[in-house]
Amino acid sequence: MKHVCMIAYTMYSSDQRVRREAEAVASLPGHSVTVLSLKEQETPRTLEKNGVKIQELDIAKYRGKSGVTYIFSYVLFTLLAFVECTKQLARKSLDVVHVHNMPNFLAFAGFIPFLSGKPIILDIHDTMVETYAAKFAGRSSRLLEWGLRLEEAIFCRMARHIICVNDIQKAAIVGRGIPEGKIIVAMNVPDPKVFDHNRSIQGRINENGRFRMIYHGTVTKRVGVDQAIRAVSKLSGKVPGLEFHIVGDGDDLKEFQAISKKLGARECVHFLGRVPLEGLIPILEEMDLGIVPNGRNIATELMLPVKMLECIALGIPVVAPRLKTISHYFTEEMVFFFEPDDVDSMSKAILAASASEESRLSRAREARRFLELHGWESHKSRFMEMYRNI
Secondary structure (H helix, E strand, O other): OEEEEEEEOOOHHHOHHHHHHHHHHHOOOOEEEEEEEEOOOOOOOEEEEOOEEEEEEOOOOOOOOOHHHHHHHHHHHHHHHHHHHHHHHHOOOOOEEEEEOOOHHHHHHHHHHHHOOOOEEEEOOOOHHHHHHHHOOOOOOHHHHHHHHHHHHHHHHHOOEEEEOOHHHHHHHHOOOOOHHHEEEOOOOOOOOOOOOOOOOOOOOOHHHOEEEEEEOOOOHHHOHHHHHHHHHHOOOOOOOEEEEEEOOOOOHHHHHHHHHHOOOOOOEEEEEOOOHHHHHHHHOOOOEEEOOOOOOOOHHHOOOHHHHHHHHOOOOEEEEOOHHHHHHOOOOOOEEEOOOOHHHHHHHHHHHHHOHHHHHHHHHHHHHHHHHHOHHHHHHHHHHHHHOO
16 A cells, blocks of 8 residues: 655635545555644544545634745644654654645655655646745745745755646746656646536526626735726626626635725625635626636736636636736637736726637637647646656
8 A cells, every 4th residue: 555645725615626636546556645734623623534534634724914924824834744644754744755845845845755755746736936026026035035935946856756837837837947757747627527618608597697707716906806807897787787706715805895885896796715626606697707817917928727627617608818928828709818917907807708708619619629729637647657657
């Protein structure tokens, strides 16, 4: 039996990528998977789901804007995971350590197994250098950037294999001197067991004349949710029955609720809070349009948001910013583009989408081609082969 310990500073129930990869490895003959994750309730739990053992560590996700506190939260989680990894090694129930960043230094949790010759896999969801620079813009320094680059270099070299989420991200990492030969790309695409992209795409019946748009994900300024609220407020009276549903929580939720009230958009902007993955599908299926409101910064240029791909999988047309990675994979025929950080441009894109069901259906169908080429099925074999060869 090959025992795999996955480590992720995340809430397992709502992290689709971690769940999908854990279940894929657990399905391999002779493999068992234990995931060390954040606690989701007051008391940490140990449970099993779809063949995966989930062991919550006694720490909750930090929500706030303090860089120091953020790092402290990461460090505490890493230390707790270090203790558990070392225990598993002592019990001879650990053969592979699979670390999902952020941060990369979570890989330190597997340091003792690493010294014992156990392989470490570093799964890079977001690059720490770009993400930290965007999150704490104006408060970072050259010394901090140098430290983050060093952190990335150390733990990428410590890893036997590195997984990137898209080709643009891979190119950025290789450009910083990480050996290309140890990197595979496994995109953060929707799980086809949950988001069936083979279903037919049909027009939606607008109940009571409503036109429903959704954003689901982290509710923060750095991904432009406030700009989406402002764009919606500009469309008052121009899009009959417009509703903007915001699913998720985050550092700026209360501020966005206040902005919505100030702009007089409370009747059309609805904050639904965090919804587990299982409860998200019925909400998405009622929507006419999805939106990715990201502005332009060093981090978002490297992102291909999974929330966008989830909408596409369900046949929901998408309004998206013209950013480097999104533009690399998608064309004007596939999504309604707007210029990043331009509320008027975003408003015009939403208005154009709302005006023509034919255009929405056409783009939804064209966008599906991305998943035909890059869906989980196309990456799973490479991912599983990596595990078979460890």
